[in-house]
Amino acid sequence: MFQFEILKRDESSAARLGRITTGHGIVDTPVFMPVGTQATVKTLTPEDLYEIGVQIMLSNTYHLYLRPGEELVKKAGGLHRFMNWKGSVLTDSGGFQVFSLAKLRRISDEGVYFNSHIDGSVHFLNPEKVMEIEQKLGADIAMCFDECAPYPCSYEEADRAVARTSLWARRCRESHRREDQTLFAIVQGNVFPGLREKSARELMRLDFPAYAVGGLSVGEPKEDMYNILELMNDLLPDTKPRYLMGVGTPEDLLEGVKRGVDMFDCVLPTRLARHGTAYTAEGRITVRNAFYADDFSPLDGSCECYVCRNYSRAYLRHLVKAEEMLAHRLLSYHNVYFLVKLMENIRSAIKAGSFSAFYHHFFSTYRF
Numbered sequence: 001m002f003q004f005e006i007l008k009r010d011e012s013s014a015a016r017l018g019r020i021t022t023g024h025g026i027v028d029t030p031v032f033m034p035v036g037t038q039a040t041v042k043t044l045t046p047e048d049l050y051e052i053g054v055q056i057m058l059s060n061t062y063h064l065y066l067r068p069g070e071e072l073v074k075k076a077g078g079l080h081r082f083m084n085w086k087g088s089v090l091t092d093s094g095g096f097q098v099f100s101l102a103k104l105r106r107i108s109d110e111g112v113y114f115n116s117h118i119d120g121s122v123h124f125l126n127p128e129k130v131m132e133i134e135q136k137l138g139a140d141i142a143m144c145f146d147e148c149a150p151y152p153c154s155y156e157e158a159d160r161a162v163a164r165t166s167l168w169a170r171r172c173r174e175s176h177r178r179e180d181q182t183l184f185a186i187v188q189g190n191v192f193p194g195l196r197e198k199s200a201r202e203l204m205r206l207d208f209p210a211y212a213v214g215g216l217s218v219g220e221p222k223e224d225m226y227n228i229l230e231l232m233n234d235l236l237p238d239t240k241p242r243y244l245m246g247v248g249t250p251e252d253l254l255e256g257v258k259r260g261v262d263m264f265d266c267v268l269p270t271r272l273a274r275h276g277t278a279y280t281a282e283g284r285i286t287v288r289n290a291f292y293a294d295d296f297s298p299l300d301g302s303c304e305c306y307v308c309r310n311y312s313r314a315y316l317r318h319l320v321k322a323e324e325m326l327a328h329r330l331l332s333y334h335n336v337y338f339l340v341k342l343m344e345n346i347r348s349a350i351k352a353g354s355f356s357a358f359y360h361h362f363f364s365t366y367r368f
Contacts, residue, residue: 001021001022001023001140001179001180001181001182002020002021002022002140002141002182002209003020003021004018004019004020004021004029004209004210004239004240004241004262005018005019006018006239007019007351008350008351009350010350010353010355010356011353012355012356013258013259013355013356013359014233014258014259014260015030015257015258015260015346015350015355016029016030016260016262016350017029017030017347017350017351018030018241018262020056020088020241020262022056022088022140022141022182023088023140023180024080024086024087024088024089024140025055025086025087025088026055027055027056027088028055028344028347029241029262029263029347030253030256030257030261030262030263030264030343030346030347031055031056031262031263031264031343032248032253032264032265032266032339032340032342032343033054033056033057033058033090033263033264033265034049034054034057034058034265034269034270034336034339034340035057035058035059035060035265035266035267035270036057036058036059036083036085037059037060037063037267038059038060038063038064038067039059039064039073039079039082039083040083041057041270041332041336042270042274042328042332043270043273043325043328043329043332043333044270044329044332044333044336046083046084046085046086048333049085049087049336050086050087051306052305052333052336052337052340053337053340053341053344054087054336054340055087055088056087056088056089056090056140057085057087057088057089057090058089058090058091058092058265059079059083059089059090059091059092059137059139060091060092060094060097061091061092061093061094061130061133061134061137061143062092062093062094062097062098062125063094063097064079064091064133064137065094065123065125065133066116066117066118066123067118070132070133070136070137071136073136073137073138074136074137074138078137078138079091079137079138079139080138088140088141089139089140089141090139090140090141090142090143090184090265091134091137091139091141091142091143092143092245093130093134093142093143093144093145093146093186094125094130094145095130095143095145095146095147095148095186095214096148096214096245096246098112098114098125099112099147099148099150100148101114101115101117102150104117107147107164109164109167110126111124111125111126111127111129112124112125112126125145126145126168126171127144127145127168127169127171127172127175128171128175130145130172131145131172131175131176132175134181135176135177135178135181138178138181139181140180140181140182141181141182141183141184141210142176142178142181142182142183142184143183143184143186143212144165144168144169144172144173144183144184144185144186144208145168145172146164146165146168146169146186146188146214147160147161147164147165147168147188148161148188148214148215148218149161149188149190149215150218151190151191151215151218151219151220152219152220153190155192155195158188158189158190158192158195159192159195161188161189161190161215162188162189162195162198162199162202165186165188165199165203166199166202166203169185169186169202169203169206169208170206173206173208182209182210183208183209184208184209184210184211184212184241184243185203185206185208185210185211185212186203186211186212186213186214186245187199187200187203187211187212187213187214187232187236188214188215189215189228190215190220191220191224191228193227193228193231196228196231196232196235197231197235200232200235200236201235204235204236204237208240209240209241210240210241210242210243211232211236211237211240211241211242211243212242212243212244212245212263213228213229213232213242213243213244213245213261214245214246215245216228216229216244216245216246216247217246217247217252218246222252222255225247225252226255226259229244229255229256229259229260229261230259232259232260233259233260241262241263242260242261242262242263243261243262243263243264243265244256244261244263244264245265246265246266247264247265247266248264248265248266248267248268248269248339249266249268250279250338250339250342250362250366251363251366251368252264253339253342253343253346254346254359254362254363257346257355258355258359268335269332269335269336269338269339270328270332270335270336272284272331272335273327273328273331273332273334273335274328274331274332275288276288276316276317276320276327276331277331278299278300278316278331278334278335278338279300279334279335279338279339280299280300280303280338281300281302281303281365281366282300282365282366282367283366283367283368284367285299285313287299287313287316287317287320287331288317288320288321289317292313292314292316292317293314293317294314295312295313295314295317296312296313296314297312297313298311298312298313299311299313299316299334300334300338303334303337303338303341305333305334305337305338305341306333306337307330307331307333307334307337308334311330316330316331345358346358
């Protein structure tokens with residue numbers, strides 16, 4: 001059910017234009033995947049996402065396991081039917097969420113005991129259990145259970161996480177049986193190039209259909225992330241998708257594509273929306289600021305989304321200040337549209353052989 005083909009390569013970088021096929025359709029790459037942690041992209045309907053042009057979204061195994069539970073989702077007919085989404089879906093394994101609960105979990109090679117962030121109840125997850133949950137959720141793409149070492153951490157701590165990630169990847173591979181679901185491995189190793197190479201080589205020996213790069217954008221310097229991506233571009237199989245997990249600022253999308261990344265996800269567009277912040281072609285703006293109180297222009301004069309065609313910065317600021325839910329919805333719509341459109345423009349530039357020009361124009365106009 002899963003296929004990946006490279007349609008064109010950029011001559012001046014590692015950027016490539018591609019296409020993923022799943023049981024729920026075509027995904028054009030490079031692609032940004034909006035995050036629907038709880039089986040919903042916050043404030044947006046599936047119809048909104050179709051209108052924006054979203055082809056694939058992400059949901060989270062950890063959260064859906066705790067609430068409403070994988071058995072209920074399976075009873076509903078799987079994640080697609082449960083949330084009425086007809087496009088492709090990727091489920092994270094929940095590894096990052098579990099390991100971010102540092103004070104609420106105990107880890108060993110066998111698995112992880114942790115306390116629910118909802119009610120404090122005790123749970124146990126291991127690779128076999130995670131595969132059971134993800135198969136019942138029924139996403140098109142499932143992620144292996146991995147250990148994400150924190151940043152900063154010692155070399156020894158990162159090395160232990162790499163060893164455990166490789167061990168668990170093998171167990172995930174052995175226990176995954178669903179033929180209409182594709183399993184991705186996750187490369188770990190923190191900011192240590194030698195450990196990243198070790199992790200990648202151990203996972204490649206298991207011959208997964210695709211490889212993700214996890215444990216980045218967690219506080220490390222940007223240059224460290226970019227250096228790791230360059231290393232991954234040299235090491236990982238050229239004909240298989242590369243997925244950079246949890247990364248979604250416009251500048252990082254450009255830098256990732258330049259270094260051979262095909263897939264991205266991040267909660268940032270909807271999280272920023274809840275704080276009254278929007279992306280524009282010239283950089284972020286925070287419309288809750290008084291500066292925009294009588295600004296009747298759209299969020300982004302170059303944007304053709306529903307929000308920019310119909311509402312002003314002044315009105316959106318009013319909604320934010322009045323704590324109206326519509327503010328979150330409209331700003332989320334625009335921010336997701338902005339990133340989806342950015343990826344569409346990146347794909348067009350690669351196809352036209354002008355990615356380098358597009359890259360340099362973006363950084364000459366975008367304010368950080």
